[in-house]
Amino acid sequence: MITVQQIVYARHPERWHALATALGLVAPFPPAADWAEFDGGGVLAVHREIDDHADGTADLHLLVDDLEAAERAVAGRDVVRSVMEGVGEVLTVRAASGVQVTVSAGAKATSGDLLMQPIWFQEDVAEARGILEALGLRADIVADRGGWVEMHADGGGCVGVHAALEPSIGLGFLARGDLDALAARLVDASFAASVVDEAYARTIRVTDPDAWINGIQDDLYGYHREGSTAFSQPLLG
Template identity: 60%
Template sequence: MTVVQQILYTEHPADWWKLAETLGFVAPFPPDAAWGEFHADGVLGIHGVEDEHGVTAAHRPGTTDIHLIVEDLDAAASALSGFDVEAVTMEGVGEMVIVRAASGVSISVSEGAVQRGAGDIAVQPTWFQEDLTEPRGILEALGFRAGIVADRGGWVEMLCDGGVVGLHEGEPRIGLSFEARGDLDALAVRLRDAGFAASVVDEAFARTVRISDPDGGDEVWINAVQEDLHGYHR
């Protein structure tokens, strides 16, 4: 099994805790300024960019990482042997594997207790890169499978046991987004009632809820499940 953990770095962790809970994530333990963890279909990690001593982390606020949790790290490392892989040990986390794509984008993998995703909200980090062949191969080696794919390339939905990773042609980076199941208009109302300026936008692929980024970056996208397959296939 493989579960996606979308890690957000922020100067405003409390605002993100409130957003996570409004979306339907559940915290298995109380968050603090350095780290909060919220579970649904996949895991949202909220990482403060300053520790309790005011020391600033290496990550800029508003940036996102993809971390994958697997049952067997040795098996994952073996499956990734054809890629650029480095074994590291991180304080507080333990042994990890870092996988670097030719574009410079990297993701991390660690071993842990995993469970299948649950709930009406999923993490959906998006891996942007000009050529999607390599990131797709990396994720498939870790047990992901392709869902909806654009007929002309440019988009691949990668599915696993908890959470979703989107692969999108573009300037190399990791972007933050979510996927919501159910009534998107009701979700927008719930967000507005909680104090978030939420609007519903019709995109070519699906409807989305847009809210302002608490860190002042690009709008946060919460995408409905794609039903219209014009120009796409499963």
């Protein structure tokens, strides 16, 4: 099993705590100013802003069942194993672009109408996809021209890989269900939220804090599916 955890760094973490609650995410333990977690489809972690991680920046972290197996799966790539205080042993996998993905033990089954969807931006989409597939994620929606891959984890959450000249990890979410109703719920909770029609799907734009919540992509013109389509089906109830 593998679970996607995206980590957002925040100058005002309490604002992110409130947004996570309004989005329907659930904290497995009481949020603290320095670190908090919220479960949905995957895990949103909120870390107080630090010197080398400015407000609004994000990291991609993957939780796995077996760290030894994960290390074997990415053998031959640029991988460093270290110990992180409060976490334990961590693998850091570095792509040729310089983008880093961290991996630690602690996978868990998560679910919900809101999935974590961090976006991995870099020019070489195939490299990023190869790293994620080696670690256990599987492609769902793929752009015919190769500029986008949506990759899902069996424990919850997904990662979008987007072709871009400037490599980075961006924060994102993927929402099942009625986006207009979700945006209205956010407005009722005192967040500035509006629905935007993009070429590929509809998206909720949230400001303060800055967040994008993509809707499920139904229009597959220029895209195709690989493998199971189960990830894209709305939840019952």
